[in-house]
Amino acid sequence: MKPGTLHLIPSPIGSNTDVLAPYIRSILESVPYIIAENEKTVRRFLATQMSSELLAAKQFAILDEHTPFQDMPALLDPILAGQDGAIISEAGLPCVADPGSALVQLAHSHHIPVMPHPGPSAIFQTLMASGLNGQRFMFEGYLPIQEQERLARLRFLESLSSREQMSILWIETPYRVKSLFASLCRALREDTSLTIGQALMTEESFIYTATVGDWKKGAIELKKSPAVFAIQALPVAAGLRSNKSGGKAVGKPKK
Structure with a gap:
């Protein structure tokens, strides 16, 4: 049959x-x-x-x-x-x-x-709107829950992004968004570009890209809703130059 x-x-x-x-x-x-x-x-x-x-x-x-x-x-x-x-x-x-x-x-x-069949995808919508590399990218899924494992994975992914010059995306559940953001601020270089997309295709849709350094300065309050994160690190040599000169912001989160 x-x-x-x-x-x-x-x-x-x-x-x-x-x-x-x-x-x-x-x-x-x-x-x-x-x-x-x-x-x-x-x-x-x-x-x-x-x-x-x-x-x-x-x-x-x-x-x-x-x-x-x-x-x-x-x-x-x-x-x-x-x-x-x-x-x-x-x-x-x-x-x-x-x-x-x-x-x-x-x-x-x-x-x-x-x-x-075609349809909505928060992962690809975030990539589209991020301004990061849409030609070479990688999807990581979820990061480790345990803090030290998560920090180590973030540093590895940042190094991989820098070496391969590609954007890397992952997703997170609503109740771990804020703790993950804190880990990002601890683990990543200040000149690494970071995109966060939340509640896409709803009235509360939010997506923004800035350097990690500018995310730290911003007074933005992340929502307790599903999120897509994306990073793209500068090449190592460029990152060293940027760190010495104070870095350059991609954008600044608004209050």
């Missing part, structure tokens, strides 16, 4: 559901099988995209960070039986800083067609 297609469907960041391409709604209406990280959240999103009758007919399965790999083959059974299915993220793009990549790899091994 010919398998169905596994669609990778992004979901809005925030409450604006109009950011998705119109054709995605027809896919959501027609796909009978939904793989979700959180069924309640995805049901709420789908309720904005289709009638209650269509939503009631959907079959749901859960795939989250706690799903063991040995349980994943069963998630593909309906698709192997010929049904189309969709992985829908909690927010943003599926499989990017989000569960699902292992299942997609398994789908490829079963020759299931995988179809990605």
Whole structure:
């Protein structure tokens, strides 16, 4: 039997559901099988995209960070039986800083067609608006929780950015944003450029780039909301010259 297609469907960041391409709604209406990280959240999103009758007919399965790999083959059974299915993220793009990549790899091994679809991504929106290197960049995921490990990782990433001349991005949960910012101020050179993006695609959206030194001087209050951080360090020789001359600000946070 010919398998169905596994669609990778992004979901809005925030409450604006109009950011998705119109054709995605027809896919959501027609796909009978939904793989979700959180069924309640995805049901709420789908309720904005289709009638209650269509939503009631959907079959749901859960795939989250706690799903063991040995349980994943069963998630593909309906698709192997010929049904189309969709992985829908909690927010943003599926499989990017989000569960699902292992299942997609398994789908490829079963020759299931995988179809990605465009949508919002806080990671790429931050990179777009940062002014940092968009040609060479790296995504780090989450940094270590333990302070000393985090400081060591930050120094390594700054050194890597300086050596390779690339921007490096990572994400953080709302309740660790302020402690991570304190670690950044401790670990990084003052002339390293730092971008922070928070609550993107909401009314409280914030994104700003400045040197670490100017971030320290600013009186800005970071929100308790999901955040994307990005850095780009000067080449070592340039950094040494900048430190001797006091550095040059990219921008200054406003109060």
